[in-house]
Amino acid sequence: MIIRVVLALVxxxxxxxxxxxxxxxxxxxxxxAHTSCGFLExxxxxxxxxxxxxxxxxxxxxxxxxxxPDPVVYMSGGPGSASMQLIGFLSQMFPDRDVVTVEQRGSRxxxxxxxxxxxxxxxxxxxxxxxxxxxxxxxxxRERLGEQGVDLRGYTTKEIAADVVALRGRLGYGPWxxxxxxxxxxxxxxVAAADPGGVRSVLLDSYxxxxxxxxxxxxxxxxxxxxxxxxxxxxxxMVARLNRTPALVPVLDPLAGREFTxxxxxxxxxxxxxxxxxxxEVAAVVPAMVNAxxxxxxxxxxxxxxxxxxxxxxxxxxxxxHAVQCQDEVPFNTFGGQGTRxxxxxxxxxxxxxxxxxxxxxxAVTSGTATTVNATTTVNATATANATATANATATxxxxxxxxxxxxxxxxxxxxxxxxxxxxxxxxxxxxAGLSHAVFLSSACARRRMAAFLADPAxxxxxxxxxxxxxxxxxxxxxxxxxxxxxxxxxAPLALFxxxxxxxxxxxxxxxxxxxxxxxxxxxxxTGLLAQSVLTLANRNETALAVGIPDLMVPYxxxxxxxxxLTAAALLHDRRWPxxxxxxxxxxxxxxWFTWVL
Numbered sequence: 001m002i003i004r005v006v007l008a009l010v011x012x013x014x015x016x017x018x019x020x021x022x023x024x025x026x027x028x029x030x031x032x033a034h035t036s037c038g039f040l041e042x043x044x045x046x047x048x049x050x051x052x053x054x055x056x057x058x059x060x061x062x063x064x065x066x067x068x069p070d071p072v073v074y075m076s077g078g079p080g081s082a083s084m085q086l087i088g089f090l091s092q093m094f095p096d097r098d099v100v101t102v103e104q105r106g107s108r109x110x111x112x113x114x115x116x117x118x119x120x121x122x123x124x125x126x127x128x129x130x131x132x133x134x135x136x137x138x139x140x141x142r143e144r145l146g147e148q149g150v151d152l153r154g155y156t157t158k159e160i161a162a163d164v165v166a167l168r169g170r171l172g173y174g175p176w177x178x179x180x181x182x183x184x185x186x187x188x189x190x191v192a193a194a195d196p197g198g199v200r201s202v203l204l205d206s207y208x209x210x211x212x213x214x215x216x217x218x219x220x221x222x223x224x225x226x227x228x229x230x231x232x233x234x235x236x237x238m239v240a241r242l243n244r245t246p247a248l249v250p251v252l253d254p255l256a257g258r259e260f261t262x263x264x265x266x267x268x269x270x271x272x273x274x275x276x277x278x279x280x281e282v283a284a285v286v287p288a289m290v291n292a293x294x295x296x297x298x299x300x301x302x303x304x305x306x307x308x309x310x311x312x313x314x315x316x317x318x319x320x321x322h323a324v325q326c327q328d329e330v331p332f333n334t335f336g337g338q339g340t341r342x343x344x345x346x347x348x349x350x351x352x353x354x355x356x357x358x359x360x361x362x363x364a365v366t367s368g369t370a371t372t373v374n375a376t377t378t379v380n381a382t383a384t385a386n387a388t389a390t391a392n393a394t395a396t397x398x399x400x401x402x403x404x405x406x407x408x409x410x411x412x413x414x415x416x417x418x419x420x421x422x423x424x425x426x427x428x429x430x431x432x433a434g435l436s437h438a439v440f441l442s443s444a445c446a447r448r449r450m451a452a453f454l455a456d457p458a459x460x461x462x463x464x465x466x467x468x469x470x471x472x473x474x475x476x477x478x479x480x481x482x483x484x485x486x487x488x489x490x491x492a493p494l495a496l497f498x499x500x501x502x503x504x505x506x507x508x509x510x511x512x513x514x515x516x517x518x519x520x521x522x523x524x525x526x527t528g529l530l531a532q533s534v535l536t537l538a539n540r541n542e543t544a545l546a547v548g549i550p551d552l553m554v555p556y557x558x559x560x561x562x563x564x565x566l567t568a569a570a571l572l573h574d575r576r577w578p579x580x581x582x583x584x585x586x587x588x589x590x591x592x593w594f595t596w597v598l
Contacts, residue, residue: 027058028109029085035060037084039111040167044154051149055163056109057102058084059171064096070176070200071098072454073164077182077206077438080321082108090179093440093447094454100176102167104184106155106320112148114155114319116141119351121255124313126343127262127306134347135354138322142355145319152357155323161190168198175200177454181438182206182412183324192397201457202401203450206412206437209420215333215345217416222274222342225410231287234294239266247299251306254314262306269293271342272305274410275312278437281543283408284470289547292477300479304546326352400457401427404446406435426458434467443468472537472544474551480597481534481545497589498527501563504582513574516582519566523586526559549597557593564590 027037039054062068072094076083083101090099106114118137125132142152164187168176177200180188185204192199208214226235243266251262264272276282292298330352340346403421405414414431421429432439432446439446445465452463484491501523508516533550564586571583 027084028056030088031058031084032060032088032091034063035087035091040163040170042105042163042166044105044151046159046162051151053105053154054111055103055105055167056084056107056111057100057167058087060087060091060099062091062094062096062098066096068097069174071100071173072177072179072203073100073102073168074179075102075104075160075164075181075184075187077180077184078107078316078321079104079183079324080107080114080316080318081183084109094451097177097454098173100167100171100173102164104160104187104320105163106323107317112150114145114150114152114317114323116145116317116319116322117255118144119318119322120313123318123344123347124251124253124255124310126347127251127264127268127309128260129263134350138351138354141319150319152319152323152355153327155320155327157186157190157324157328160324161187161194164188164191165195165198168195174198177201177203177457179203179450180205181440183208185412186210186328189397192399192401196396196398199397199399201399201454202397203453204401204403204421205440205450206405206409207403207417207421208412209416211332212416212420213333214329214411215335215348218274218342218345219340221410221413221415222270222277224413224415225277225283225408226286226290228408229283229287229290231290234290235270237294238290239270241294241296242266242269247302249299249302249306251303252310254310264302264306267341268343269302269305271344272309274342275344276305276308277408277410279543280406280408280435280442280468281470281541283436284434284541285472285475285544285547288472288475288477288544292547298477298479300483301477301547303479304482322348322351322355323357326355326357398425400453402450402453402457402462403427403429404439404450405429405431406437406439406442407431407433408436411437428462430462430464432465432467434470470541472541472547472550475544475548476551476554476598477548478597479546481549485545493589493592494527494530496585497523497560500582500585501527504567504578507578508570513570515566516570516574516579519563519570519582519586522559522566523563526556526563529553529556529559554598557598560586560590560593 024036024038027035031037035058037056037058039056041052041054043049044051044053072090074083074086074090076086083103087099087101090101103110106112108115118141119134122132122134122137126134145152175198178188178191180186180203182205185207188202188204189210192202223232223235226232242264246263246265246268249262249264250259252259273286277286289301292301325348330349335345335349401421401424403417405412405417407414414429418429418431421427430449432443435442435446440450443465449463449465480490501520503520505517505520505524508514508520530553533553534545537544537550564583567579567586568583571579
């Protein structure tokens with residue numbers, strides 16, 4: 001009887017495609033159960049067969065009773081970002097489908113990995129004096145990769161897209177759902193055009209349409225975002241002030257493992273903010289930060305921004321990043337306008353000029369009027385040709401496409417991603433208020449909308465999402481919380497004050513010394529209010545603690561002062577060492593609180 005029931009269930013269930021057996025390798029990152037990893041061997045250059053490379057991937061098999069036959073294949077952006085570490089997150093996002101994460105060729109979990117520590121160090125060196133020579137570092141990196149047999153001409157968007165198409169065939173899946181974010185949205189659009197029969201639907205988060213002059217737009221995109229946040233004028237005042245008098249900021253160099261003093265101009269801060277604004281939590285606190293930096297006296301707030309530069313250098317494989325940018329992006333930009341003030345943009349141009357990859361030589365723009373016009377005309381013509389070719393390619397993308405964009409995204413703003421999405425044959429666009437780059441990482445509501453789209457791509461209505469509760473409320477600007485997070489011992493005065501207040505409260509209450517007990521009670525009340533306020537802020541937006549503390553703590557400081565006064569008054573009646581110690585600790589805490597924290 002049981003056997004007949006099982007057979008009936010098997011015969012009545014819809015067929016489910018499973019990935020073809022493939023040699024598995026140990027996964028380089030923690031992965032959930034039912035996940036295997038492997039490499040796909042592909043030509044390094046399909047136009048010149050010979051040398052091969054290995055593209056890393058991971059496959060998570062869904063165990064849901066209603067498992068769908070069409071998996072989701074995901075790739076991170078960059079170029080040069082890894083994908084595999086998100087497979088657990090994605091398997092929870094799409095529990096009823098297999099999830100495949102595919103690495104970009106040349107990224108961290110592919111072989112070879114095009115790491116370029118020379119260039120990464122030179123990028124951080126843009127904050128040093130004298131500034132590092134990015135072009136020289138790029139030449140040294142290319143020479144080293146060349147000695148390993150790497151041909152950078154094989155690392156392009158078209159080749160990466162062809163790898164995704166080849167992986168579907170290798171795993172044996174039928175039509176699947178493409179999921180790209182930021183740079184990889186271009187990859188997935190190329191995949192959809194090259195393999196239309198293998199694509200059921202396309203999810204594009206923070207869409208970067210081909211044909212957009214991304215470098216030329218960078219300055220405007222940043223300024224527009226500041227305007228949306230309501231701080232365009234303070235932002236411009238901050239940039240002007242720091243350009244006149246650059247700030248000296250201690251920075252941790254993660255590559256060398258030591259600190260150095262960075263010299264940060266206003267343009268440097270603008271470049272760093274353009275990257276930092278990818279996080280919705282950062283966008284929510286930028287108004288408070290920019291307003292504080294617009295006036296002199298709060299340059300200590302630059303420390304978390306400067307540290308973010310170093311941390312960002314470990315998130316990409318810069319050999320791959322520049323190989324793609326130099327062949328697929330840099331040639332279609334004039335490098336004029338506001339974008340030229342951002343040191344990240346200038347560094348990319350310097351790398352590409354040094355590498356001289358095919359198509360990467362931008363026309364020279366000089367001070368001569370005729371030369372400038374000719375150069376601009378040439379680049380505009382190239383960009384137009386590229387945009388036309390892109391339009392022809394994307395016109396063949398017949399699968400339903402759902403594009404998500406964040407309101408405050410300074411890299412792929414809705415201004416460009418929205419019209420590009422709506423121009424697709426079956427494209428739809430949705431903007432998410434209060435969010436920035438990579439919407440799916442910040443919003444559970446957006447993730448539900450994406451899963452609903454996959455359930456019925458042809459007819460899914462786009463329901464809205466409420467903006468996230470990330471606004472920090474009133475902030476008193478101070479760098480103390482961030483410095484304490486880096487060096488916890490700096491909070492020793494607070495810990496001593498809290499402990500001394502508690503001991504004073506208990507011992508004085510037991511001995512019937514009312515004045516001393518009230519001094520301890522008010523000290524405990526203050527530390528409790530401080531802890532509650534900080535935890536509430538951290539739960540709402542942890543990044544806000546890099547800018548300040550809740551402004552309610554300023555009036556609450558009177559409670560700490562009352563505690564110190566009562567404790568000192570109790571000393572008149574009790575001159576023994578415990579009371580002396582409590583008085584000294586409370587007085588020292590007040591000095592620390594009012595001079596360093598506030």
